[in-house]
Amino acid sequence: MGRSPCCEKDHTNKGAWTKEEDDKLVSYIKSHGEGCWRSLPRSAGLLRCGKSCRLRWINYLRPDLKRGNFTLDEDDLIIKLHSLLGNKWSLIATRLPGRTDNEIKNYWNTHVKRKLLRRGIDPATHRPINETGTPRDSSKARETEDSLVKILSFGSQLEKKEICGFNRNPQKGLICKRERAEYSVVGERSLDLNLELRISPPWQNQQHHDYETKLRSGREKSLCTACRFGLGNGKECSCDNVKCQTEDSTSSSYTSSDISSSIGYDFLGVNTRVLDFSILEIN
DNA sequence: AACGAGGACAACCGCAGAGTT
DNA sequence: AAACTCTGCGGTTGTCCTCGT
Numbered sequence: 001m002g003r004s005p006c007c008e009k010d011h012t013n014k015g016a017w018t019k020e021e022d023d024k025l026v027s028y029i030k031s032h033g034e035g036c037w038r039s040l041p042r043s044a045g046l047l048r049c050g051k052s053c054r055l056r057w058i059n060y061l062r063p064d065l066k067r068g069n070f071t072l073d074e075d076d077l078i079i080k081l082h083s084l085l086g087n088k089w090s091l092i093a094t095r096l097p098g099r100t101d102n103e104i105k106n107y108w109n110t111h112v113k114r115k116l117l118r119r120g121i122d123p124a125t126h127r128p129i130n131e132t133g134t135p136r137d138s139s140k141a142r143e144t145e146d147s148l149v150k151i152l153s154f155g156s157q158l159e160k161k162e163i164c165g166f167n168r169n170p171q172k173g174l175i176c177k178r179e180r181a182e183y184s185v186v187g188e189r190s191l192d193l194n195l196e197l198r199i200s201p202p203w204q205n206q207q208h209h210d211y212e213t214k215l216r217s218g219r220e221k222s223l224c225t226a227c228r229f230g231l232g233n234g235k236e237c238s239c240d241n242v243k244c245q246t247e248d249s250t251s252s253s254y255t256s257s258d259i260s261s262s263i264g265y266d267f268l269g270v271n272t273r274v275l276d277f278s279i280l281e282i283n
Numbered sequence: 284a285a286c287g288a289g290g291a292c293a294a295c296c297g298c299a300g301a302g303t304t
Numbered sequence: 305a306a307a308c309t310c311t312g313c314g315g316t317t318g319t320c321c322t323c324g325t
Contacts, residue, residue, distance in 0.1 A: 014294085014295075015293095015294075015295095015318085015319090016293075016294080016319080016320095017293090017294090035311095036310090037310080037311070038309085038310065038311090049295090050310090050311090051295085051296090051311085051312090052294075052295075054311080054312080055293085055294065055295080056293090056294080058312095059292095059293075059294085060293075060294095087314065087315090088313090088314090089313075089314065090312075090313060090314085101312095101313075101314080102292085102293080102294085102314095103292085105314075105315085106291070106292050106293085107291095107292090109291095110290065110291055110292080111290095111291090
């Protein structure tokens with residue numbers, strides 16, 4: 001049984017958006033908010049597919065979008081993130097405020113790829129083009145694997161039950177198969193790695209910086225990570241967040257001790273307890 | 284001025300995963 | 305558990321623009 005189409009294709013416009021359509025979409029979302037893309041076109045009086053509306057809003061009309069050329073910093077960040085994450089454009093976009101995954105993908109395909117090729121670097125693997133052999137074949141490969149293990153175990157001491165196999169896919173970069181990646185946290189943080197890439201949701205950048213600044217100046221009380229992630233559980237939590245202590249968020253299955261033990265080693269923006277290493281797959 | 288090649292980027296398509304019934 | 309819906313993602317395509325000849 002096939003899937004039903006997301007919209008009636010006979011009665012929808014396609015192609016470039018007109019100013020009128022943009023205005024309709026913007027004013028509708030301003031008054032009703034995002035979401036329910038399927039019904040939005042009809043409600044907003046647009047002869048467009050819901051997917052098309054979503055794309056138009058996310059990639060072009062959203063007010064927080066940063067237009068204009070990519071800066072050198074953004075350029076470098078994209079390259080670094082791509083070497084780690086591969087073509088995970090949405091994930092990369094979360095680290096570049098005001099940039100969309102589509103924009104970054106286009107930028108990568110039209111600028112960065114060429115730039116790397118000019119430097120003699122394979123944009124798919126981030127390794128010199130003339131370098132032969134798979135990572136597994138060289139000492140460099142071992143280094144690569146070691147660094148990924150360090151990344152995976154960032155800030156914590158992990159008991160490495162079985163080192164997972166690292167395969168390099170030309171399209172997707174390093175792959176760590178989940179069934180072979182079994183780690184468990186056995187102690188406090190021991191590694192002090194500065195990986196530069198502290199991947200987290202975009203809002204965390206400024207918020208985290210502000211929080212740390214306030215903390216240092218004594219204007220902010222310390223909070224457990226559960227509270228900082230909005231997962232506060234009043235029963236177990238003993239941090240300074242009053243809201244955290246009084247709210248009975250029974251919906252959360254994570255205790256504050258679970259989460260506070262994970263402070264400092266969030267990866268990909270998700271607490272390691274929330275995103276267990278055993279299910280982490282980079283591909 | 285006309286044309287073609289290549290670049291830039293907006294938009295579309297198909298698929299997968301999560302959520303719902 | 306299965307069927308279905310909705311949303312988001314990544315790859316690809318289409319169109320417009322710029323530049324060189």
